[in-house]
Amino acid sequence: MQIRNTLTAGLLAFALSAGSLLATPIAPGGNIPAGGVNSIASLFAGDLLLASTSGMFNSAVAGDFSGYYTASVYRNSSGTLDFVYSYNSDSNSRHSIQSVTMSNFAGFTTDLYFIATLAGIDPAILSGNAATRSSDGQNVKFLYDTTGVAAGQTADTLIIRTNATLYTAGTFTFQNGSTSTVTAYSPTNVPEPATYALIGSSLAALGLIRRRRTNN
Numbered sequence: 422m423q424i425r426n427t428l429t430a431g432l433l434a435f436a437l438s439a440g441s442l443l444a445t446p447i448a449p450g451g452n453i454p455a456g457g458v459n460s461i462a463s464l465f466a467g468d469l470l471l472a473s474t475s476g477m478f479n480s481a482v483a484g485d486f487s488g489y490y491t492a493s494v495y496r497n498s499s500g501t502l503d504f505v506y507s508y509n510s511d512s513n514s515r516h517s518i519q520s521v522t523m524s525n526f527a528g529f530t531t532d533l534y535f536i537a538t539l540a541g542i543d544p545a546i547l548s549g550n551a552a553t554r555s556s557d558g559q560n561v562k563f564l565y566d567t568t569g570v571a572a573g574q575t576a577d578t579l580i581i582r583t584n585a586t587l588y589t590a591g592t593f594t595f596q597n598g599s600t601s602t603v604t605a606y607s608p609t610n611v612p613e614p615a616t617y618a619l620i621g622s623s624l625a626a627l628g629l630i631r632r633r634r635t636n637n
């Protein structure tokens with residue numbers, strides 16, 4: 422429970438405090454070498470939390486690894502969306518988490534950042550590639566060194582800043598020899614059904630007002 426509260430408090434803290442971002446774009450099929458992912462203390466002040474989900478994740482191979490995650494989407498001061506991911510590995514995990522993959526980002530820009538935790542893994546000091554993006558642009562992967570995110574460790578908070586203004590369901594996958602995939606968020610150009618319903622009800626209300634004015 423303490424770890425869960427820490428993750429939630431951390432997300433709230435950087436959402437409400439001031440900071441600045443420098444773009445670190447990664448194109449489809451590209452990668453960002455060690456040192457290329459910017460560490461930031463916070464997001465811009467006034468960022469709006471649009472949605473958040475959290476829960477347990479468990480590897481497909483029982484006991485390989487497990488933990489608790491939070492995935493959120495924020496609207497930043499530029500009006501575009503930031504997708505934010507935090508997680509910890511349970512103390513009884515047998516193996517470290519070696520990489521995490523976020524989907525689906527095809528057709529959108531992806532600028533990558535992280536917020537370092539006291540006991541976290543720093544993607545900026547890894548050897549090799551700190552992050553990659555699939556050739557179709559769908560998947561963004563953060564890679565750790567051979568130590569990975571070990572049992573009982575809280576990973577750095579990972580951020581994908583996009584040029585999207587709408588979001589939909591996405592996935593968040595943890596990997597080593599085994600995998601675990603949970604529900605998260607992803608950018609989209611298509612409004613959610615609830616958005617269509619809201620637009621429809623608004624248009625209906627406007628129509629009713631106009632009819633009343635005509636009748637009067």
